[in-house]
Structures are given as structure tokens and as C-alpha cells.
Amino acid sequence: MRRVAILSYGLTKVEKHWRKSLRELFGDAAKEALKETKIPGLDALIVGNMCASDLSDQNNIGALLADHLGIIPSTAYRVEAACGSGGAAVLAAYASVASGMYNFVMTGGVEKLTDGVGGETTRSLGKAADAEYELFFGSSFVSLNALIMNHYMHVYHVSREAFADLAVLMHKNGARNPYAQLPFEITRETVLNSEKIADPITLYDCAPVGDGAAAIIMCPLEDAPKYSDNFVEISGVAGATDTINISSRSDLLSLNSTVVAADKAYKMAKVTPADIDVAEIHDTFTITGALSIEDLGFSEKGKFNKLLSDGAFEPGGVVTINPSGGLKSRGHPVGATGSYQVAEVTMQLMGRAGRMQVPNAEAGLTQNIGGSGSSTYVAILRRAR
Amino acid sequence: MRRVAILSYGLTKVEKHWRKSLRELFGDAAKEALKETKIPGLDALIVGNMCASDLSDQNNIGALLADHLGIIPSTAYRVEAACGSGGAAVLAAYASVASGMYNFVMTGGVEKLTDGVGGETTRSLGKAADAEYELFFGSSFVSLNALIMNHYMHVYHVSREAFADLAVLMHKNGARNPYAQLPFEITRETVLNSEKIADPITLYDCAPVGDGAAAIIMCPLEDAPKYSDNFVEISGVAGATDTINISSRSDLLSLNSTVVAADKAYKMAKVTPADIDVAEIHDTFTITGALSIEDLGFSEKGKFNKLLSDGAFEPGGVVTINPSGGLKSRGHPVGATGSYQVAEVTMQLMGRAGRMQVPNAEAGLTQNIGGSGSSTYVAILRRAR
Numbered sequence: 001m002r003r004v005a006i007l008s009y010g011l012t013k014v015e016k017h018w019r020k021s022l023r024e025l026f027g028d029a030a031k032e033a034l035k036e037t038k039i040p041g042l043d044a045l046i047v048g049n050m051c052a053s054d055l056s057d058q059n060n061i062g063a064l065l066a067d068h069l070g071i072i073p074s075t076a077y078r079v080e081a082a083c084g085s086g087g088a089a090v091l092a093a094y095a096s097v098a099s100g101m102y103n104f105v106m107t108g109g110v111e112k113l114t115d116g117v118g119g120e121t122t123r124s125l126g127k128a129a130d131a132e133y134e135l136f137f138g139s140s141f142v143s144l145n146a147l148i149m150n151h152y153m154h155v156y157h158v159s160r161e162a163f164a165d166l167a168v169l170m171h172k173n174g175a176r177n178p179y180a181q182l183p184f185e186i187t188r189e190t191v192l193n194s195e196k197i198a199d200p201i202t203l204y205d206c207a208p209v210g211d212g213a214a215a216i217i218m219c220p221l222e223d224a225p226k227y228s229d230n231f232v233e234i235s236g237v238a239g240a241t242d243t244i245n246i247s248s249r250s251d252l253l254s255l256n257s258t259v260v261a262a263d264k265a266y267k268m269a270k271v272t273p274a275d276i277d278v279a280e281i282h283d284t285f286t287i288t289g290a291l292s293i294e295d296l297g298f299s300e301k302g303k304f305n306k307l308l309s310d311g312a313f314e315p316g317g318v319v320t321i322n323p324s325g326g327l328k329s330r331g332h333p334v335g336a337t338g339s340y341q342v343a344e345v346t347m348q349l350m351g352r353a354g355r356m357q358v359p360n361a362e363a364g365l366t367q368n369i370g371g372s373g374s375s376t377y378v379a380i381l382r383r384a385r
Numbered sequence: 386m387r388r389v390a391i392l393s394y395g396l397t398k399v400e401k402h403w404r405k406s407l408r409e410l411f412g413d414a415a416k417e418a419l420k421e422t423k424i425p426g427l428d429a430l431i432v433g434n435m436c437a438s439d440l441s442d443q444n445n446i447g448a449l450l451a452d453h454l455g456i457i458p459s460t461a462y463r464v465e466a467a468c469g470s471g472g473a474a475v476l477a478a479y480a481s482v483a484s485g486m487y488n489f490v491m492t493g494g495v496e497k498l499t500d501g502v503g504g505e506t507t508r509s510l511g512k513a514a515d516a517e518y519e520l521f522f523g524s525s526f527v528s529l530n531a532l533i534m535n536h537y538m539h540v541y542h543v544s545r546e547a548f549a550d551l552a553v554l555m556h557k558n559g560a561r562n563p564y565a566q567l568p569f570e571i572t573r574e575t576v577l578n579s580e581k582i583a584d585p586i587t588l589y590d591c592a593p594v595g596d597g598a599a600a601i602i603m604c605p606l607e608d609a610p611k612y613s614d615n616f617v618e619i620s621g622v623a624g625a626t627d628t629i630n631i632s633s634r635s636d637l638l639s640l641n642s643t644v645v646a647a648d649k650a651y652k653m654a655k656v657t658p659a660d661i662d663v664a665e666i667h668d669t670f671t672i673t674g675a676l677s678i679e680d681l682g683f684s685e686k687g688k689f690n691k692l693l694s695d696g697a698f699e700p701g702g703v704v705t706i707n708p709s710g711g712l713k714s715r716g717h718p719v720g721a722t723g724s725y726q727v728a729e730v731t732m733q734l735m736g737r738a739g740r741m742q743v744p745n746a747e748a749g750l751t752q753n754i755g756g757s758g759s760s761t762y763v764a765i766l767r768r769a770r
Contacts, residue, residue, distance in 0.1 A: 001484050001485040001486065002484075021517060044624075046477075050444055053438050053439055053509075053512055054438055054439070056516060057511075057512055057516040057520060058512055058515075058516040058517075059435055059465060059467050059512040059513055060465075060466060060467035060512070060513045060514075060629060060755055060756045060759060060760070062465075062466050062473070062626070062755075062760065063466065063467075063626050063627075063629045063755060063756055063759035063760045064515065064629045064759075066626040066760075067626065067627075067628050067629045067630070067633070067759070071626075072626045072627060072628065073625040073626050073627065073641060073642060073645040073646075074625070074626060075476070075623065075624030075625055075626060075646070075760070075762075076466070076624070076626050076760060077464055077465065077466040077469075077470075077473035077476070077477070077624070077755075077760070078464070078465040078466065079462055079463070079464055079465075079477075080444060080445075080447075080462065080463045080464075080465055081445060081447050081448065081461070081462040081463065082444050082445035082448075084462075085462075088447070088462035091460070091462070092431075092462070092464075092477050092480070092481075094486075095477070095480040095481040095484045095486050096477075096480040096484075098484040098485070098486065099386050099387075099480045099481075099483040099484035099485075100386040100483070100484075101386065101479075101480050101483065124438075126442075127438055127442055127443055127444040127445070128444055128445045129445075130443075130449065131441060131442040131443040132406060132443075135442060238460070239429075239460030239461070239462070240458040240459070240460055241447070241448050241451040241452065241456075241457045241458050241459060241460060241461050242448075242452075242457055242458065243452050243457065244445060244448045244449045244452045245452070248452070256458060257458060260458040261458075261460070370445055370447075370448060370462075371445045371448055374445060374448035374449075374452070375445070375447065375448045375451075375460070375461060375462070377460075
């Protein structure tokens with residue numbers, strides 16, 4: 001299996017991109033990634049997206065974007081795993097380079113959520129859950145996660161305020177991110193006093209709805225020095241699944257897909273959680289962030305709040321969690337989120353993260369979830385310069 | 386790069402599967418494929434689908450199906466390239482086995498189209514075209530192909546009857562296929578006298594709308610004898626793109642994505658069109674079948690009708706085209722069609738095709754198109770027993 005490098009990345013600010021079509025938005029990210037390398041061309045484009053069929057009347061976006069980028073006749077297809085689409089696309093792209101089939105592959109994600117009117121966007125996002133056993137009975141994504149959050153507080157005796165504090169840290173980080181959708185600081189009270197969405201989840205426990213695109217260019221590691229003087233190795237990559245319907249799980253408080261995918265990726269990269277300097281994790285809701293921190297091995301179960309209040313997850317702490325601000329503050333353009341995470345950790349390891357920069361970051365991790373933990377895609381990156 | 390084998394396949398009849406949900410339908414095909422091998426488990430599931438978001442309110446079907454099959458925590462994701470989804474999933478699955486990332490991978494496709502009411506299915510299928518430059522202006526899939534067919538007849542002086550004869554051959558073949566949606570013979574007059582859909586295309590020039598699922602299990606070729614005594618090698622596999630909007634093409638009468646993908650796959654497999662005994666090609670409309678035959682190298686441009694009337698494409702002819710009946714008679718469950726094709730050619734090369742069997746088939750080809758030729762995925766298979 002060939003080792004694989006990331007040569008460059010591109011991303012757009014997450015916001016309401018009403019003036020840009022799907023292809024133009026992805027084009028912005030892709031062209032930024034292409035500008036930074038001297039590769040002769042792209043052999044393939046593998047793109048993550050969830051909602052374009054519902055909200056832009058467009059499927060077949062692999063071909064659409066290959067056409068827009070002018071890389072015809074290179075092969076192209078779309079990967080979809082709900083909110084984990086970007087991470088799954090990274091997995092597929094990695095395999096295509098590692099196998100020797102392709103030398104230069106662009107992966108990325110694009111999502112336009114804010115074109116939805118009425119309940120269209122909420123309805124579209126709900127299709128990540130089990131239509132027949134969850135949606136049909138009136139569950140929404142936030143209500144399922146509210147159940148989990150309530151259960152967590154009950155079992156582990158963790159206060160509601162601890163979750164608010166995680167949101168506060170995310171916004172503190174995101175305030176330094178030029179690509180963030182909500183680049184401003186908040187207080188614990190902002191979270192506690194914001195509108196209740198599904199008790200105990202309030203508005204500021206939730207990731208916002210936004211539009212965005214991110215792109216990454218991969219090539220074989222051994223060839224990378226020819227095309228860039230600053231690149232990163234993907235030293236581990238894995239995916240795993242869990243039941244799509246949360247009622248089928250033996251333990252609501254463990255994201256088993258994250259546990260399994262992380263374990264595989266750590267083994268492949270020959271590292272442990274203690275080796276990770278910076279992680280971009282999937283905090284759709286603050287409860288999702290808390291479970292992710294624990295299931296990635298950055299905290300014992302039920303104790304994320306202890307390390308959080310000790311500053312372990314802040315920039316310069318034990319492991320910097322979401323220097324981008326995470327889904328909570330950078331935003332969550334669902335099918336592109338996994339691509340943002342890989343671009344952001346690459347940026348950190350290249351030393352190009354500006355005001356977000358984690359000093360001396362050598363190893364990073366991304367964790368991208370599809371559905372309510374029904375799948376997780378983890379990548380481990382290391383500085384290769 | 387490791388060589389890759391197909392160990393087994395499973396498929397359902399294409400029809401109106403109103404009593405089965407998406408997961409049950411795929412489960413039927415997947416369980417048939419699993420039954421035929423002695424593999425210890427599946428490392429990954431990569432599934433093609435186009436319309437489940439629109440017609441079943443369900444995305445995230447990689448996780449949905451992994452859950453239903455009981456293969457959690459194996460990784461899973463969906464691949465989408467419109468009608469080429471199944472073929473693109475084969476490409477992704479091939480890379481994941483060839484790379485060494487996974488040993489046992491199931492790929493397949495599932496589509497439930499007949500649950501759509503009113504114009505839902507037509508609207509959903511239209512999303513394979515360019516929403517902003519084709520759909521928005523009122524083009525439908527069939528109208529775009531009607532333009533191409535008219536142009537073909539004008540440029541090459543080929544009669545409308547020649548296209549009808551291609552449909553006649555497809556139905557003659559499909560009448561012997563127990564999995565076919567329309568397993569009956571027709572005459573030239575059936576085609577000519579059927580309802581006009583978009584002049585010159587009539588109802589019997591078109592593939593029907595149906596539900597179906599197909600699955601294939603891959604493993605490294607060198608390990609295949611441990612798990613099956615009858616297997617097939619994927620000796621070539623490639624994808625390519627063309628403009629999504631047909632008005633941007635320099636030649637409406639050439640499927641350039643097919644030309645490029647086939648050329649790559651032939652080179653990878655070290656064969657020429659003359660070496661292919663049996664091919665399952667993408668005949669959404671009779672014009673698509675004609676262009677495909679030519680662009681795969683089985684006929685000179687503008688002359689498919691000559692070889693057709695000579696019997697070259699019939700079972701036992703120069704190259705047997707669509708012994709399954711093709712999209713026209715077997716049916717076209719869009720995101721599953723590419724998986725059907727690979728399962729059907731595997732069946733031929735394993736010598737298990739029953740009344741469809743092409744004698745002494747040693748090498749086969751599949752060609753699966755997304756959109757109006759905006760992408761093509763080609764696989765070349767060879768008998769490996």
C-alpha cells in the first residue's frame with residue numbers, strides 16, 4: 001500500500017452563500033487548493049455532499065464539479081454518508097491513491113443548506129436518521145440528541161453548565177478563524193439563556209446551518225516533495241458503523257463507531273491519543289462534542305468536564321480540540337464538514353493556521369460523524385516536512 | 386496494487402417491490418451474495434443509490450444497510466453518480482481492495498423508484514442532468530436523448546427502424562432472464578407503434594422504471610480460491626467524465642466519457658474490444674445503446690445497425706450485447722444498474738447464466754453511464770477458474 005500525502009487545501013468561509021451556486025462554491029475551494037501545488041492535473045475528484053438533491057435539485061455532482069473545474073475526462077463521483085460524507089470521501093480518496101490507481105486526487109465537500117425554504121433544510125437533514133424507525137415517529141435530529149444529553153447528565157452527574165462551557169470554548173476558538181460562520185465569543189449565559197430547541201438542548205448547544213466547501217489534494221507521499229515544499233502525511237484512516245436507529249444501541253452514551261474507527265486509525269498510524277496535538281472533532285451538539293472527546297480517548301467516560309475546566313482542550317493544552325471552532329462556531333456544512341476538518345488539521349500541521357495556530361503541532365486527528373453516530377470516519381495526519 | 390476477484394453475487398428481480406423497504410430489498414441481494422461464499426466477514430460496504438433521498442426520505446444508506454445486514458462495525462458509505470452510481474461504487478470498492486485497506490468488500494446498488502407518486506420519480510431522475518442549464522429550461526432526460534437520436538439519424542442516415550431492432554434484440558434476450566422486469570419478446574412494430582414520448586423516441590425505446598438491488602463480494606485474487614471454487618477477476622476498471630450539459634459537447638454523437646473509460650480499462654486489462662465475449666452496456670434509450678456499442682469499439686461510428694442486422698450482437702455472435710436484456714428489458718433501477726451489470730457478467734463468466742448463458746465466455750465488459758454521458762464507469766472481467 002502506497003503512503004499518501006496531502007499537498008494542499010482550499011476552503012471557503014462558512015456562511016449564507018446565496019450568490020454562489022453549488023458548483024461556484026466548490027470551485028472557489030478547489031481553485032484555492034489547485035493554486036498551491038504544481039501538479040500536472042487531477043486523475044479523480046471524489047466529493048462529499050448530502051443535501052444537493054433536496055435543496056439544489058442536483059445529483060450527479062461529481063460530474064458537475066469535474067466539468068466546472070475543467071478536469072474532464074478525469075473520473076469523478078460523489079460519496080454520501082450524511083454528515084460524515086466529507087470524511088467518507090477522504091477514505092475513498094485515500095484508497096484510490098494508496099492502491100496505485102490514481103496519483104493526484106482531489107477530495108472535498110460542498111453543501112448549500114441555506115437555500116432551503118420553510119422546513120426543507122430540517123427535513124433534508126433528518127434523512128440522516130432512520131426514516132422508518134425514527135423520522136416516521138416524529139423524532140428530529142435534535143430531539144434524539146436531547147435524549148442522549150439528558151441521559152448523560154443523569155448517569156454521570158455532569159451539570160448542564162459543563163456543556164455550555166464546551167460551547168464557550170468553541171466560540172473562543174472560532175473567533176480567531178477567518179472561515180468561521182459564527183466568529184464571536186459567547187458566555188456560559190449566552191448558551192443557558194438561548195432559545196430551548198429540545199430540552200435540555202438550547203440554540204447555542206447546536207451547530208448552525210450554513211453553506212461551504214472545502215477541498216484537499218492528495219498524492220503518493222514519495223512524490224509529494226516534487227509538488228510542494230510543505231505537505232502532510234495521512235498516517236491513519238478508518239471508518240466504522242453503528243446502528244442507524246439509536247434505540248437499537250446497548251449504550252446511548254458511547255459512540256461505538258467512533259471508538260472502533262479511532263482504534264483502527266490509531267493502530268494504523270502507530271500512535272495513541274496522547275500523541276495527538278490537535279483534533280477537529282464532530283460537535284453537532286455540545287453532547288456530541290463531549291461524547292466524541294471521550295470516545296476518541298481524550299478523556300475518561302463521563303469526565304470530559306473535568307479536563308475541560310482544567311483547560312486541557314484549549315490551544316496549548318493537552319490536546320487542542322477544534323481550534324477552528326468546530327461545527328459549533330466554524331459551522332457545519334454537513335457533507336463538507338469532514339473535508340473542512342482535514343483541511344484545518346493540514347493547515348495546523350503545515351504551520352499556516354494564523355491566529356488559530358497550535359504551537360509545534362506534529363500530529364493531528366479528524367473525526368467526522370454520519371447520523372447520530374451511525375458512522376464515523378477518522379483520519380490521523382502528521383507533519384511530513 | 387493487489388489483483389481483485391469477485392467471489393459471488395446476488396440480485397433480485399427488477400419489478401415493483403412495493404412490499405419491501407429499501408433495506409429489505411438490498412438485504413435480499415446481499416444475503417444471496419453472502420450465502421455463496423465462506424468469507425469470515427465483510428470489512429466494508431460501498432453501495433450505489435441515486436433516489437432514496439427523494440423517494441424514500443432516506444440518506445445515510447451505507448450505515449442503514451450495514452446495520453440491516455448485521456455487519457456493524459464494518460465501514461460503509463454510499464456512492465452516487467446518478468445512473469452510474471453502481472459502476473462508481475464498483476470502482477471505489479476495487480480501489481479499497483486493491484490498496485490493501487480491506488480484504489472483503491461488498492459493493493452493490495439498490496433503488497426503489499416505483500414508490501414515487503405523481504411526477505416524483507421523473508423529477509428525481511431529472512437531477513442527473515444539469516439543474517441550472519438543462520432542467521431549469523424544461524429539458525427532460527428523454528427530450529435530451531431525443532435530440533441526440535434525431536441528430537444521429539440525420540448525420541449517419543440510419544433509419545428509425547434500426548433503433549427499434551435494437552429494442553427487439555434486448556427483449557429477445559430479456560425473455561430468458563428470470564430477473565428481468567420486462568421478460569417478453571416484442572416486434573419492430575411494438576416499438577414503432579408504442580406511445581411517442583419525445584419524438585422520435587417511443588415508449589419501447591426507453592428503459593422502464595423499476596425497483597431492484599444487486600450485490601457483489603470482492604476479495605484479493607490470490608485469496609479467492611480459499612473462499613470459492615468459481616470466481617472472476619476484475620482485470621480492468623476505469624471511470625471518466627464528460628460535460629454534464631450536453632450543449633457543451635463538441636460532438637453530440639460520441640459518448641466521450643465512454644471512449645476514455647473504455648480505453649483505460651482495455652489497457653489496464655491488456656485486451657481489445659475484439660477480446661470481449663459478452664458485454665452488459667447502458668441502453669437507457671435505444672440511442673444510448675447504439676452510441677455505447679460504437680464508443681466501446683464494437684462497431685464503427687454510425688454503423689451499429691449493419692452489425693446488428695448481421696446478428697453480431699446476438700448470443701453466439703461476435704460480441705453478445707446485453708444477454709440480460711439490458712436496461713431496456715432487464716430494467717433500470719438506476720443506482721443499482723451498474724451492480725446488476727457486474728453481477729450478470731460475473732454470472733456469465735462463472736457459467737451460471739442458465740438460459741442466458743453465452744457459450745465459452747472468457748472475457749466480459751460492463752459499461753455504466755451517469756447522466757446523459759456525463760460519466761461512464763467500465764469494468765472488464767475475466768474468467769479465473
